[in-house]
Every structure is written in C-alpha cells, then in structure tokens.
Amino acid sequence: MKVILKNTLFLVLLLFNNIIYSQAESVTKVLYKQVPYAIPSDRGLAKEEKAGIVKENIARDKVECELTFTKSKSVFGLIEKPLLNKDFDYLREAILVSDKYYKDIVNQKKTRFEELGGENLNIILPFNQYNWEITTETKKINNYTCYKAICRWDDFNIRRNSTDVFSAEAWFTPEIPSSFGPMGLDGLPGLVLEANYGASGIHFYIVKIEFNVENSKVKFNPPAVKYITEEEHQKRLIKEYENMGRE
Template sequence: MKKTIYYMFMMLVCTQIQAQKDFQGMAVYESKTQAPKFEGMRGNRDITPEMKKNMEEGMKKILEKTFILNFDKSASIYKEEEKLEAPGQQNGFRIMVGSMMGGGGTFYKDVKTKSYTVDKEFMGKEFLVIDSLPKLNWKLEQETKQIGGYTCYKATVVKEPSKTDFRNFRPKKTDDKKEEAKKTSGETKTNFADNFEMPKEILVTAWYTPEIPVNQGPENYWGLPGLILEINDGTTTILCSKIVLNAKDKAEIKPSKKGKVISQKDYDETVIKKMEEFREMNRGRSSGPAQTIGR
C-alpha cells in the first residue's frame, strides 16, 4: 500500500514538472506612440502646411504597431506582426524613421540568465545585440484594474531612456520670442533634429497579472510577479489585446543568430554617431526643391 501511494505521488510530481516544462503562452500587444507635432518647424519655409500634415499622419502610422509575445516559464520572443503593405507605402520618410527606430527585429529574453538578444537593422546594416537585461527597480502598488478579464496590479519604475529609441524624443517647447527674432533676422532654416530633445529620465507605469505567473512582458520589460499586460511611459502605450495559453501548436522560442554581434553600448554609440552625422549633414543645408512626403 505504501509503495502504491509512493508511486502515485511520484507520478503526480512528474506530471506537474512536465506541465510546467510544456507551459507556453501567446500575447498580442498593440503599441501606440503619440506622433510628434511639427509646430517648432513653422519657421522653415521648406515645410509647407500640406507636408507638415503628411509628415504627422505618416509618423502616426509608423508609430502604431502590433506585436506578438510568445513565452514560457523562462524565455520569450517579442516580434512585430508581419503585415503586407500596398505598393508605394514604403516611401523614403517611413524607411528613414523606421531605421531610426531600430528597424524592428526579434527580441529574445531569457529571465533565467537575465540576458537578451535582439537583431536590429540600421541604415542597411544588420546587428545582433546581445547583453544583460536592464535592472528595473519596480515599485509595487496596491491599485488594480481589469484588462481582458485579468486582475492587474500597478507597478512603476523611473529609468534612463534609450538614446537610440526615436520614441523617447520629446518636442522642445517653442520660444515665440526667439522664433520671431529668427524671422526678423532672416534665419528661417530649421533642422528637424533641433526640434526634439531626450529627457534625462522617464516614469514607466506597468500593469501585471499574477494570474499568469511569468515575469515576462513586452520589449525589454520584465521582473514582475506576473505577465505585464500594459506599459505606459507618457508617450508610448503598449496594451495587451489577446492572450492564448497552452495552445496546441507551440512556437519556437529561440534567439536570432543573424547580424554582427555587438553589445548594447557599442550599438548605441554606432547609431548616435550616424545620427549626429546625418544631423550635421542636414544642418544649414540650402533650400532645394520641396519633396512631398507620401502617407
């Protein structure tokens, strides 16, 4: 009798271990970033009201994306949902801004080793960024709300923004007196990059659910006692719209291997250098034929 009970106990333990090993989930996230206003460029004679409107609408489309997060107990893959675009939609402006935002890629997180791997494309070159996951000192709050039927708890963290993520730039406040002085002096040329600045720190608010006990989330967010279903940093909101647990078809959760291996620090320095070169190249450039930016 004792042997029978022992064997039943061991079978139960093995079943639970196997269930944990096979556990996998999929979450769909809608990411929206507030499109920047180009009011600070009103002194630039090259930017017509129609171009300004097209730029803002084009930016809005670029900054609204759908992502898929496939996860298990220890790792996850976060990737933009692939969509077919009509011919002509990939215009130069969208390609340039998309490149400045990292060019998409597959974000792999391993919470056991506290590391991540992400393949990025920047200005036609492929990189494989491998580094340690950021240490996020979350402050757990008591506030709760419902997201898709799951009870979620609030958590906040103050962090340094990535200087290579275009979404972190904030529009500079316009000084009307200085703008008027520029007009009076005839200095009307304005560089695009001069209208934005990078904040020293950003406050991030997350909503996580202990009902799905994995410390995963979108992008490089992790470390909470439950799956993160929403992220907000003031300009960007990432909200989970669908969750599927233990589907019959399992996704392959493995890091990408394409691209030149590089650390996050070296990648950031490479991007910043190229962006500065681009900025200087366009600073003070004389007016040329106006080019309409398509939607």
C-alpha cells in the same frame, strides 16, 4: 501616499500560481496593439492638425506586436505586414516598435535585435533592467486582476554627452506568473498586459492571449549575428548621424 506592497507577497503569489499554471514548456502568445494618440480638446487646435492626428491613429491601429513565451524564454516583435510596406503612415508608426526583444531566464540573457546602417546586431541588455516599484493600485484587464508598477531610470546619451531620465508604467497580473512583457518591459512577478513608456508615446494594451499554442514555429534564440554592448551601440549611432550629416 501609495502603499508599496512587499515583494515577498508577490513571490508567494508567484509560487502559488506556478502550481496552477504548470504547463512546463507550453507556448503562450500575446497580441498587443497601441493606445491611440489623444486628440487635444483645445479649441485653438487647427482642423488640419486634428485631421493629422486622426490619420496617425488609423495607421497606428494597423500596427500589431506579439509576445511569445515559454516558461523560460520569450521573444517580442512586430508582426510583419508586407502588404502595408508602401503605406508611409503605417511604416512611420511601425518603425517605433520594429526591434525584437529576446529573454532567456535560465541563462539570464536579454538582448535587443535591430538593423543599423545595413548591419544586423544583437544589443546586450541588463538582465535585471528595471527597478520596479509595485503599488497597491489595481484594475481589471481582460478579466485579470492587474497591479500597477512604475520605474524610473537614467540613461547616458553619449551623442549629447548628457543623462536622460526615463520612466515607464506597467500593469501586470500574478494570475499569469511569467515575468515577460512587451518591448522588453519585464522583470515583474506576472505577465505585463499594459505598458506605457512615458514621454515616448508608446503605450501597449493587450488584445488577446492564446495559451498552449500548438506547432509554434517561433525562434526563441536571437539570430546568429554580432553581439555588441549598449555603449558600442551608442557609438555606432553617433557614426550613423555623422554620416547622414555628410550626405
């Protein structure tokens, strides 16, 4: 049985590291890529199927995402690569992580920006979105000591009128006391360096961290477009599916 660390321990670590890591509004950038799809070792897998996975991994390796944050705000999104806009394999992988995620700690706001049906929308997310269980399991990532955290949550799917169960795993380091992470997977007492979204197949790993970035032109506030709730977003998705069925 895994022993669950007391949250107070991490609060102490967080406060201690905040003294060391005290560049008030300095900008930090984190580059993430995705772990390649595993190629099954089953000998019965057709040669063409294995070749297809290899092809997907080549495209997946071209997809890069960036988390940029200050002490109080963050934005996470896909790094645009216009020269690859005609590469179907790349676009198929990139669309999975194409939404932008914004977090504002001071005002306790968290949003996801996406394009739906030709309209740009800010989807309001719960600020404390995940109920994390922090374990004592550790490993080194880029020379940082990281702790494993896991969470599970239910999400009602209005289109199917059923509840889906999701899970995620994150490796975070209290050595960088910022509660941010890739694709909105955040809320831990340290920066998330690796994140696995379970059955979705989305699995980020850190490539590099750049501290004290100068002349950053990143916009930390969501675009000035319409805000909707997740429930409203689900209803819009149903409408989109219905419209696609009529075409």
